[in-house]
Amino acid sequence: MPPKKRAKTKSWQDIAKQAQNDRTASLPESLVRICLPPIPNLPPSQQRTRCLPSPTVSITSLSPSAIVAAITSPSQPTMTASQVVTSFTLAAVLAHKTTNCLAELVYTDRAKSRAEALDATFTATGHPVGLLHGVPVSIKSHIGVKGRRMPSGYVAWYDDASDEHVAPDDALVVKILERAGAVVHARTAEPQGMMQLETVSNLFGTTTHPYSEVLSPGGSSGGEAALLAMGGSCIGVGSDIGGSIRVPAAACGLFGLKPTAFRVPTTGWAGTPPGGDGIVTVLGPMCASLEGVELFMRVVLDAEPWLVEPALVPMPWREVKLPPRIRIGVAWDDGIVLPHPPVTRTLGDLVARISGLPGIEVVDFPLYKPDEAWAIASSLYLTDGGASEQAILAASGEPPTPLMQWILDNPGVKDLSRSELEYWLEEREEFRIEYAGHWNRTGEWSDVAGRWEGTVDVLICPVAPWVAMRHGTAKYWGYSALWNLLDYPALAFPAGRADGEVDVKGVRKTFMSDHDRENWELCKWSFLYRGLCTNRVG
The missing domain is CATH 3.90.1300.10 (Amidase signature (AS) domain)
Incomplete structure (x- = not known):
């Protein structure tokens, strides 16, 4: 359905400038001060070890299971969820400075308190909340996070305060991940309309590759790919209708899964309208490790999301035994x-x-x-x-x-x-x-x-x-x-x-x-x- 016509009171340039100001305001000032300015002529991928504290580099190099094990060790935890999320958010600040990969951070008003709650729960019970306890997760920005805009790369939609483009609640996939202990700390840039194998919009500009600013990280989940490749997130949630997960993953040295349609829930996103299923858009995981992709799918399907979203195929995660040949x-x-x-x-x-x-x-x-x-x-x-x-x-x-x-x-x-x-x-x-x-x-x-x-x-x-x-x-x-x-x-x-x-x-x-x-x-x-x-x- 075409959008409702509204009288234009601001130019698209003014709206885009406001979007960029809002994004800058979401970067925690305390972490921005810790992150050194990018070094001229040094590839973004090498900025990480030069501009971030060494403990941050070490933590953001860990796999999802290693993070959970370090936080929830029964004998002696070596770090807390708060330390992990702060480290990944700090890395996300640098990733954004060098690749322009973010739509916003949600650290100060969401992720920080979520991590503190996980730490309190583990201290009180000695048990992890779930398989993703303390794992930082980033979300492509057309996927709903309560109270946040879902512009799909459009200037007009950023300026639209209706429930259609400002999430009244978390998307179902976000709820499932957080119930399993994940911490959503970042939302990533996407291209205008998302129908591009590139990540560029009039809202946020062009996202660049982690190895060279003259190259693209792909699209439309290129913000996710650049952030993950720079160690700014542990697991990312992207979407794919023509290559939008796989092309950025391949370009940036990541694993990226395009599942079959109606496996991962899409309730709560700004995407394909009902009935627009000629080619179905799917959500899927992106990660620096194959383990992270499998863990995402296990967590999502173990939650039986088809009980909430009936269109989904009611098929649990299965361990597949490979044939002898x-x-x-x-x-x-x-x-x-x-x-x-x-x-x-x-x-x-x-x-x-x-x-x-x-x-x-x-x-x-x-x-x-x-x-x-x-x-x-x-x-x-x-x-x-x-x-x-x-x-x-x-x-x-x-x-x-x-x-x-x-x-x-x-x-x-x-x-x-x-x-x-x-x-x-x-x-x-x-x-x-x-x-x-x-x-x-x-x-x-x-x-x-x-x-x-x-x-x-x-x-x-x-x-x-x-x-x-x-x-x-x-x-x-x-x-x-x-x-x-x-x-x-x-x-x-x-x-x-x-x-x-x-x-x-x-x-x-x-x-x-x-x-x-x-x-x-x-x-x-x-x-x-x-x-x-x-x-x-x-």
Whole structure:
């Protein structure tokens, strides 16, 4: 539904300035004084050890389980929840100074008292509150935290005080995490409208990469990725409709999970309107460790959120016992855009390491009709032709950012009639059936068992055809959006760093497509993280 028209009393520039002032005011002055000013010409990733006290660096390097163990040791706790949250908040201040990753901190008026309450409870009982006792958690800012704005990167929504854009209560996922002992201390920046693989808005400006200010940490959960990579949070909650968790995770050397839809609760966010489920946006965890991703999912699903949000699949967290033999499919490219050399080298290194290991078989897996996949997905993202987005922009007078304009101008974005929408939804379902058949055909049909056997168990492929990119250039969603269309779970994981001396661009005379040519021209990198993605049916 288009936003209600209100008389404009302030310019969008004035609203954006107020948003930035509010954000600055949320940075605890006591911690700002401790954090040294950033050192000129030193990469943000190296600022951490130079500008923060050594105890802070040590604490913010711990995994979630190590934090819980240190706080709740039955014999002798080595730190308190208050010390942990203060350390991560201090690191978040530096992360923001160097990457512009925050929407706000909630330390002074929320996290500090929450940590003190956890310490008091443990002192009185000797027992942790839950599996996340004292673990600092950051939240993408369109996810509700009581009393806080949820602007989704729009100037007009920041200026809207209604319950639709100022959370009347914590989102369900926030409640679940805090009941398990987590401490929400930060809310992170997101791009205008969130339909970008970049993190830039007229509200808060551009978020930069933890290793280089000229590069992007990805989007739309790029604020989360930059904060986590700089040690400013332990676990982050992002969202994903076309790669928004996985692309930032891969670009910043993190783990990021896009779950299947209707697994993690979304009650209490500012997001897709009811009925706008052509491609479903999901919430998921981001963390520097795989352990943190698993812990998040365990905590959320053990809470049985489907009892509150009935649309969720009532399936608890399960311990999966791996079969004695695993078939791993590898997709080297999608036939439309060739990945840049660091990505291809990483994939080759991984295949070389796992090929021939006991119980593992590696086979090539050609991606199926990626051009058709994008045609369907792009037609189902903005089914009113972007009219809602344009109306929100018009409400404040703010201009679209370049990548927002790019998605609005995409040929697949059209104002669909009811019959046209039904057509594309039917195409989506047919494509999913075809893809299941494509996956099954990696095995053999058994007349005895009456099913396909020996199919690929897991697929490894690039998250994107590039490592962290220069700002404004992330325009190919094919590698990531495919799995949103299919609704397969997908995990991005770190796989090393690009190396300018090893990853030689080379000269290409032929290209798979115009997209391929354009992407190859952007082929520049330094010593940056590169990630891969695993995808499974289920």
